[in-house]
Amino acid sequence: MHQPSLIRQAPSSIAGILNILQSSRTKAADLLLLQDIIAYMKNIILASTSTLFGGEYLAYIKEQIKDLFKGIDSIIFVPYARPGGISHDEYTAIAAAYFTGIGIEVKGLHTFADPKQAIQEAKGFFTGGGNTFLLVKQLHEQGLMTELSAAVSGGKPYLGSSAGSNIGGINMQTTNDMPIVYPPSFETMGLVPFNLNPHYLDPNPDLKHNGETRETRIKEFHTQNSIPVVGLREGNWIRVTGDQITTEGAEQTRIFEAGKAPYEVASGTILSF
Ligand code: ASP
Numbered sequence: 001m002h003q004p005s006l007i008r009q010a011p012s013s014i015a016g017i018l019n020i021l022q023s024s025r026t027k028a029a030d031l032l033l034l035q036d037i038i039a040y041m042k043n044i045i046l047a048s049t050s051t052l053f054g055g056e057y058l059a060y061i062k063e064q065i066k067d068l069f070k071g072i073d074s075i076i077f078v079p080y081a082r083p084g085g086i087s088h089d090e091y092t093a094i095a096a097a098y099f100t101g102i103g104i105e106v107k108g109l110h111t112f113a114d115p116k117q118a119i120q121e122a123k124g125f126f127t128g129g130g131n132t133f134l135l136v137k138q139l140h141e142q143g144l145m146t147e148l149s150a151a152v153s154g155g156k157p158y159l160g161s162s163a164g165s166n167i168g169g170i171n172m173q174t175t176n177d178m179p180i181v182y183p184p185s186f187e188t189m190g191l192v193p194f195n196l197n198p199h200y201l202d203p204n205p206d207l208k209h210n211g212e213t214r215e216t217r218i219k220e221f222h223t224q225n226s227i228p229v230v231g232l233r234e235g236n237w238i239r240v241t242g243d244q245i246t247t248e249g250a251e252q253t254r255i256f257e258a259g260k261a262p263y264e265v266a267s268g269t270i271l272s273f
Contacts, residue, residue, distance in 0.1 A: 040155040043068060044191055044240035046165035048198045048232035048249075050129055057098050058161070060235055064248075066102055068157045069124050074105040076122040078148075080138035081130025081163040095126060109144075119147045122156065129162025129198075132175040136167060137183035149189035158191070162198045165232070169195040174221055174229050176214075192238065192245055193228075193273050195221075200231030200254060215254075215262060222258040228273045229256040236267075245271045 021034070045061070045068050052060050069075065079091040092108035099106045106126070112118035119125075125148065127135070139145040145167070152158040160168050166175050167188040174195040203213040212220075218229050230238065236249030247253040252264040257273070265271075 038155075041242035042153060042191065042240045043155060043157040044152060044168065045159050045237050046168045046192070046196060046232075046240075047159070047161045047237040048165065048200070049234050050161040052235050057094065061237060062102070064237070064239070065159060068159060069102075069104055072104065072123045072157065074107070074122075075099065075124040075126055075157075076109050076118060077106045078109045078125065078127035078135070078139075078164065080110070081128055081132065081135035083128070083130035091128060091130075095128060099126075115142060115144055116147050119144065119151050122151065124157040124159075125152065126159040127161075127164030127167060129164055131180055132163040132166045132172050132177045133179050133181050133183055135163050136172050136186070136188065137181045139167070140184045145185075145187070145189060149191065152189065152191055165196050165198050165238070168192055168238075170227050171195060173225065174218060192240060192271075194271070195227050195229045196238070197229055197231045200233045202233075202254075215256075218256045218262075222256065226258040228258070230254075230271070231256065231262075238271075247271060 045064060047061055051057050058065060077092050077095040079088040079095075082088070082091060088108055088110040092106065092110075096106040109115050109118060136145070139148065158168070160166075163175070163177065166172050168191040169188055170190050170193065171186045172183075172188050173186050174197045176197070176199060197214065197218060201214050203215065214231065218231065221229065230247070231254035232238070233249070233251040233253065236247065236251050236253055239246050239248050247265055247269045248267055250267070252266055253269070254262055254264055255271075256262050
C-alpha cells in the first residue's frame with residue numbers, strides 16, 4: 001500500500017485530481033495513489049452511432065477511442081445486438097478488424113464458457129449497436145447486465161455505440177428499435193443518470209411523413225416517466241470521466257427533461273441532472 005501524505009479523501013472528479021496535482025506539496029506516493037484512484041474512475045464513451053453517413057466504421061471517434069483504451073491491449077466485444085441479424089461471430093469480426101488497427105485484441109463475449117468471469121477479468125468493453133431489445137434480453141437472461149455495470153462502474157473503460165449506448169442509460173425505453181423480442185426487464189446499466197436516444201433526428205418540414213417525430217415520442221415518454229433523455233445526434237457522444245459527464249461532438253445535443261421545453265447544449269457541456 002502507498003502511504004499518502006496529502007490525500008485524505010479520494011477526489012471524485014478530474015477537477016479534484018487536478019487540484020491535488022497542482023499542489024506544490026504533491027509527493028511521489030500521492031502520485032502513485034492518484035494513479036490508483038484514476039484506475040477506479042468511470043471511463044466511458046456512449047456514442048450515437050458507429051458509422052457516420054459516407055464514413056468508415058468508428059472513424060469519426062478514433063482519437064477518442066484510442067484515448068479511452070490507452071494502455072490496454074485487449075477488450076471484450078458484446079455482439080448481442082446483431083445489426084441486420086448478422087451472427088455473433090460475424091459482428092465480432094467487424095469490431096476485431098477495427099481494433100486490430102489500433103493495437104487492441106478483441107474477443108466476443110459469446111465465445112467464453114463463463115461470460116461472468118470473462119467480464120470480471122476483462123480490461124475493457126465495447127458493445128456494438130443493432131437491436132436494443134435483443135441486446136438487453138441476452139444480457140439479462142445470462143445475468144450479465146449487473147456484472148457489466150459493476151465492472152464499468154469500477155473503472156474499466158467502456159465504449160458503447162447506439163444500442164450499446166442505450167444500455168448505459170437507466171433503461172432502454174427511449175430506444176428507436178422495434179420490440180422484436182421480449183426482454184425480462186427494460187432496466188439497463190445506469191452508468192449515467194438519464195436515458196439516451198441515439199441517432200437523434202430533427203423533424204424535416206419538407207418530408208411528407210405523418211408519423212411521430214422523435215421529439216413527440218420522447219415527450220410521450222415524459223407523460224409516463226421523469227427520467228431525463230439526451231438526444232444524441234449522429235456524430236455526437238457522451239463522455240464520462242469519474243463523476244463528470246459531458247456532451248461531445250460536432251453537433252449540439254438536445255436535452256429533454258420532464259415538464260420543461262427541450263433545449264440545446266453545446267459540445268463540452270457538463271451534464272448534471
Ligand atoms: N438501432 C439502434 C442501433 O443502431 C439503436 C436505437 O436507435 O435505439 O443500435
